[in-house]
């Protein structure tokens with residue numbers, strides 16, 4: 001039988017490519033006759049450029065940008081015809097900010113990446129969003145592309161305090177003739193109960209007691225620019241980078257859909273008998289545009305069952321089936337947290353071997 005293996009990264013332990021290989025390796029141990037098709041995935045977060053490059057080729061160009069806390073940081077553009085793909089996490093990822101950085105961390109480097117793509121001749125720039133350690137409403141990106149304001153746009157959310165006017169014209173001019181796409185992994189609005197700060201601030205190290213203040217600063221940015229756009233789905237992706245890109249005319253596309261189209265996932269799902277997806281933590285946030293949910297949806301369209309392998313499974317079976325996933329299997333449950341985190345590839349292989357016992361017909 002044929003198995004399509006299409007996982008996301010397991011954040012902090014395995015890239016999507018490593019996860020796919022580990023699953024395949026374990027599956028083959030149990031069912032060596034099965035044909036395995038590897039399709040590592042991304043939803044716009046870490047791995048976005050690698051996964052697209054592996055699937056579609058193109059030229060990789062390394063540039064040095066300003067990291068979220070000001071340090072020089074290498075990042076890679078993928079140039080494919082007149083389209084450039086950039087991954088915001090490379091320039092402002094949570095791995096670059098540390099626990100206390102978020103209030104001062106900036107997305108300047110993401111703006112520099114976009115500028116480098118335009119300078120390289122791209123007329124479409126697709127910005128992958130997700131896995132960020134910043135929460136500046138994308139103000140740094142606006143700054144890097146030439147926008148000005150009566151407060152600092154390049155000093156994280158705290159720099160925005162009492163901002164009342166932002167001149168976007170120079171940034172819009174810089175991008176004249178360029179189509180911008182925000183490939184987002186979540187559909188949160190910029191602010192409020194379901195906004196970037198409240199939902200994703202804590203995972204970036206923002207203290208509970210600071211959420212209202214930082215959310216208020218992003219609200220000031222919205223009022224000074226375009227409050228209506230701040231309510232759009234995806235405006236809150238990557239700490240509000242989605243919003244800043246929309247201010248510059250970007251259209252929003254779920255990153256998972258974009259990657260799935262690039263790797264021709266639906267046709268590959270049709271050619272398979274079962275689809276295996278996965279990610280570090282399979283939780284309810286997986287619902288909003290994350291890889292397992294997107295892969296499950298595509299599998300359903302292809303009339304194929306989809307199962308998920310995850311570091312931790314944090315949804316009940318009813319929610320899981322609502323997500324279109326037939327069964328979800330947990331690394332931590334099989335081997336315990338220490339081994340799951342310490343030997344992730346081996347542990348994932350073992351889990352895949354078990355899952356093949358149930359799902360392989362061999």
Ligand SMILES: Nc1ncnc2c1ncn2[C@@H]1O[C@H](COP(=O)(O)OP(=O)(O)O)[C@@H](O)[C@H]1O
Pocket residue numbers: 009010011012013014045131279280281282310311312331332340341344
């Ligand atoms: N090998 C692993 N074993 C157990 N849990 C893991 C493993 N790798 C990652 N995780 C968990 O997954 C979390 C990250 O979730 P993930 O779904 O990969 O990314 P995100 O939700 O940021 O897109 C980590 O904080 C960790 O708790």
Ligand SMILES: O=C(O)[C@H](O)COP(=O)(O)O
Pocket residue numbers: 045129130131132133185186200236237238239
């Ligand atoms: O804030 C972000 O970077 C994302 O849009 C949500 O974060 P996650 O993809 O790391 O969960």
